[in-house]
Amino acid sequence: MNFGFTEEQELLRAEVRKFLDQNAPLDEVRKIVEKPEGFDRSLWNRMGELGWIGLTAPEDHGGVGLDFVTLVVLMQETGRSLFPSPLLSTVLASKAIESLGSEEQQARWLPGLADGSKVGTFGLLEESDSLEPEGITLVGKSDGDDIVLSGAKWIVPDAGQADLFVVAFRTGAAAEALSLAVIDKDADGVAVEIFPTMDLTKRAGKLVLDGVRVGADGLLGELGGAAATIRWLVDVGAVLVAAETVGAAEAAVHTTTDFAKERDQFDSKIGRFQGVKHPLAEMYVDVESFKSLVDYAAWCLDEGDENSSVAASRAKAYAAEAFSRIGIDAVQLHGGVGYTDEYDIQLYLKRSKWARPAFGDSDYHYDRIATLGGL
Amino acid sequence: MDFKFSPEEEAFRDEVRAFLDESLPAGPEWNEKVRAKGWVGFSWPKDVGGGGGTLMEQVILKDEMARRKAPALGSCFMGLAWVGPSLIEYGTEEQKARFVPDILDSKYQWCTGYSEPGSGSDLASLQCKAVREGDAYVVNGQKIWTSIAMWSKWMILLVRTDTNVEAKHDGITCLLVEMDSPGIDVRPIKNMAGGAMFAEVFFNDLRVPVENRLGEEGQGWQVTISALAHERSGIAEFHGLMRNLDRLKELARTRMKNGKPAIEEPQIRRRLVRAETKVEAMRLNGMRFLTKQLKGEKLSSETSINKLHRAQLEIELGEISLEIQGSAAPLWKGASAAAEDGYWQRFALSWPEVVIGGGTPNIQKNIIAERILGLPKD
Numbered sequence: 112m113n114f115g116f117t118e119e120q121e122l123l124r125a126e127v128r129k130f131l132d133q134n135a136p137l138d139e140v141r142k143i144v145e146k147p148e149g150f151d152r153s154l155w156n157r158m159g160e161l162g163w164i165g166l167t168a169p170e171d172h173g174g175v176g177l178d179f180v181t182l183v184v185l186m187q188e189t190g191r192s193l194f195p196s197p198l199l200s201t202v203l204a205s206k207a208i209e210s211l212g213s214e215e216q217q218a219r220w221l222p223g224l225a226d227g228s229k230v231g232t233f234g235l236l237e238e239s240d241s242l243e244p245e246g247i248t249l250v251g252k253s254d255g256d257d258i259v260l261s262g263a264k265w266i267v268p269d270a271g272q273a274d275l276f277v278v279a280f281r282t283g284a285a286a287e288a289l290s291l292a293v294i295d296k297d298a299d300g301v302a303v304e305i306f307p308t309m310d311l312t313k314r315a316g317k318l319v320l321d322g323v324r325v326g327a328d329g330l331l332g333e334l335g336g337a338a339a340t341i342r343w344l345v346d347v348g349a350v351l352v353a354a355e356t357v358g359a360a361e362a363a364v365h366t367t368t369d370f371a372k373e374r375d376q377f378d379s380k381i382g383r384f385q386g387v388k389h390p391l392a393e394m395y396v397d398v399e400s401f402k403s404l405v406d407y408a409a410w411c412l413d414e415g416d417e418n419s420s421v422a423a424s425r426a427k428a429y430a431a432e433a434f435s436r437i438g439i440d441a442v443q444l445h446g447g448v449g450y451t452d453e454y455d456i457q458l459y460l461k462r463s464k465w466a467r468p469a470f471g472d473s474d475y476h477y478d479r480i481a482t483l484g485g486l
Numbered sequence: 487m488d489f490k491f492s493p494e495e496e497a498f499r500d501e502v503r504a505f506l507d508e509s510l511p512a513g514p515e516w517n518e519k520v521r522a523k524g525w526v527g528f529s530w531p532k533d534v535g536g537g538g539g540t541l542m543e544q545v546i547l548k549d550e551m552a553r554r555k556a557p558a559l560g561s562c563f564m565g566l567a568w569v570g571p572s573l574i575e576y577g578t579e580e581q582k583a584r585f586v587p588d589i590l591d592s593k594y595q596w597c598t599g600y601s602e603p604g605s606g607s608d609l610a611s612l613q614c615k616a617v618r619e620g621d622a623y624v625v626n627g628q629k630i631w632t633s634i635a636m637w638s639k640w641m642i643l644l645v646r647t648d649t650n651v652e653a654k655h656d657g658i659t660c661l662l663v664e665m666d667s668p669g670i671d672v673r674p675i676k677n678m679a680g681g682a683m684f685a686e687v688f689f690n691d692l693r694v695p696v697e698n699r700l701g702e703e704g705q706g707w708q709v710t711i712s713a714l715a716h717e718r719s720g721i722a723e724f725h726g727l728m729r730n731l732d733r734l735k736e737l738a739r740t741r742m743k744n745g746k747p748a749i750e751e752p753q754i755r756r757r758l759v760r761a762e763t764k765v766e767a768m769r770l771n772g773m774r775f776l777t778k779q780l781k782g783e784k785l786s787s788e789t790s791i792n793k794l795h796r797a798q799l800e801i802e803l804g805e806i807s808l809e810i811q812g813s814a815a816p817l818w819k820g821a822s823a824a825a826e827d828g829y830w831q832r833f834a835l836s837w838p839e840v841v842i843g844g845g846t847p848n849i850q851k852n853i854i855a856e857r858i859l860g861l862p863k864d
Contacts, residue, residue, distance in 0.1 A: 388855035
């Protein structure tokens with residue numbers, strides 16, 4: 112029994128932190144998000160060279176072959192820095208291809224997704240705004256050896272940056288008759304509408320498909336055989352969002368704690384007042400607690416544990432709920448300056464607005480736990 | 487990271503399971519059987535009669551016992567929880583020989599005289615006074631919130647032997663007091679749930695032989711802290727909370743609310759699962775703390791994290807139980823419409839035992855804010 116990280120994982124944590132502190136402190140992040148692309152290509156490419164983008168991708172295809180627990184270490188750090196990049200999206204696209212793709216498909220796409228030369232994303236949600244199989248209504252119609260897709264995916268993360276879209280669609284009436292295909296952004300009939308977002312470090316858009324043809328080389332796995340993988344990708348997405356939330360929430364608590372140690376009112380540092388101390392203590396307790404849930408959920412994913420969906424839901428439910436409150440309380444504890452654009456604390460509040468619904472909000476996950484637990 | 491157990495640990499788990507298979511349901515010989523097994527005082531050194539068990543074995547043992555709803559290992563609760571550990575660390579050979587075997591055999595109960603009317607959360611400010619007269623201390627003063635004082639044979643008592651000290655933590659001495667001594671008056675306190683587990687204890691010229699002092703004069707605070715520092719990672723509470731959650735789910739399945747089973751109410755489902763998620767977070771936090779202990783590090787302020795969760799959960803489970811019972815919530819024991827003869831109504835009024843007893847949530851928050859986050863002391 113050991114609920115801790117290895118020396119290598121701690122070393123990675125330190126390296127990532129150093130890299131991000133040097134290259135992407137918050138004033139730099141503010142500049143990066145002003146660029147139309149929304150992220151810094153050269154930093155992204157360096158992360159690819161360091162093996163961080165392809166951390167969990169198979170070694171045969173340009174990855175480092177490490178586990179989700181190690182990825183969680185990395186993503187807690189990108190979260191801490193509010194680092195703008197399509198890392199989460201690219202990892203999910205890569206995981207989909209690794210799970211269902213043929214050897215040939217993996218060889219074709221995974222190396223590019225691992226070294227940063229290609230950005231990938233996962234198109235799941237539609238206007239139904241449902242993560243359940245029934246929510247997927249985009250129909251893949253067979254036409255000869257091809258499948259033709261017409262419809263839309265919305266709130267696709269990093270849609271404007273992506274070179275490749277892994278898209279979920281329906282190939283039958285049964286709820287679970289779902290498939291996944293890889294669609295190139297330059298394919299005929301593909302259009303992307305970029306959405307402005309509240310948190311500029313997290314981009315999204317709408318993917319519009321108008322008679323897009325998917326050949327056998329684009330379909331991942333068997334036709335109608337992707338439901339389990341899609342569910343697993345939701346688990347993975349939920350855990351990774353929660354992992355970034357650990358880092359971001361920790362940073363919000365530190366930023367606010369530092370402020371409370373410096374700010375004078377009523378002839379005292381405000382951090383001396385219990386009205387300030389207690390909410391900070393509550394934030395700390397929550398972050399430590401969902402950190403435990405996140406780390407455990409990552410381990411369950413690595414082990415293929417039968418409880419990994421429940422573990423993922425617990426992590427995401429707690430993280431989303433707690434971070435939402437932390438974002439608001441942290442701004443409030445700053446007083447008036449918390450409302451300004453100049454102070455950084457508002458950036459975490461905005462991040463919490465992204466983190467809450469991403470791969471399911473608390474209510475969704477509590478309901479999922481209830482159902483999975485036979486309630 | 488690895489949540490699996492070693493083959494040796496699994497073998498120990500099998501041994502525990504086999505024992506529980508043949509010993510449950512527990513009969514009158516339970517205490518004797520677990521004593522013979524060496525499981526009472528499981529982590530205490532073997533030379534004082536303890537089990538000499540490792541931390542990990544202890545976790546496995548408690549885990550299996552709680553899973554099977556086995557009775558406690560020994561019924562001398564406070565003796566086993568902190569009087570024994572304090573005796574082992576600070577007691578003379580005579581004191582150890584006199585008290586430790588009786589604690590292990592659950593011969594009688596110990597109670598704890600710490601809190602006073604004027605010294606609750608600020609325990610070190612205690613005023614109950616003892617003056618050395620020859621070979622005895624003469625004690626005058628009052629204690630309060632003393633659990634099971636009326637059923638205890640001995641008390642571990644904190645007194646002030648020196649008022650002329652700069653730091654209030656100095657000048658405190660720990661005494662072992664026989665409860666039927668002249669000069670002790672025990673008055674039970676009835677609580678809002680109708681029970682009377684606590685008492686006020688008054689001392690009027692109580693004479694305590696010097697040989698019953700635990701540790702040196704003025705060393706009482708360290709003696710107490712060392713006992714309270716047998717801090718738990720919080721894993722042990724997990725099964726108790728889970729068991730109550732299971733009972734609540736069953737309650738929600740059987741009780742009707744708004745014309746349908748309460749379990750079908752989304753709000754109730756979510757509240758149950760949310761509480762369960764906090765319990766799971768407590769378990770995992772506990773595992774994290776345990777990992778730290780296994781690496782030889784001591785636990786300190788981080789145990790306040792699970793204490794806060796525990797406090798919130800005790801209140802929340804009671805509230806959920808009342809929400810499930812809807813209009814029947816305000817009924818009481820004896821009302822046929824109250825579920826389980828009012829068990830949950832009583833439960834919903836009993837949280838202060840846990841929530842206040844171990845240091846109030848506000849005190850825990852101060853500990854976290856000051857000792858972990860480094861905010862200035864109030």
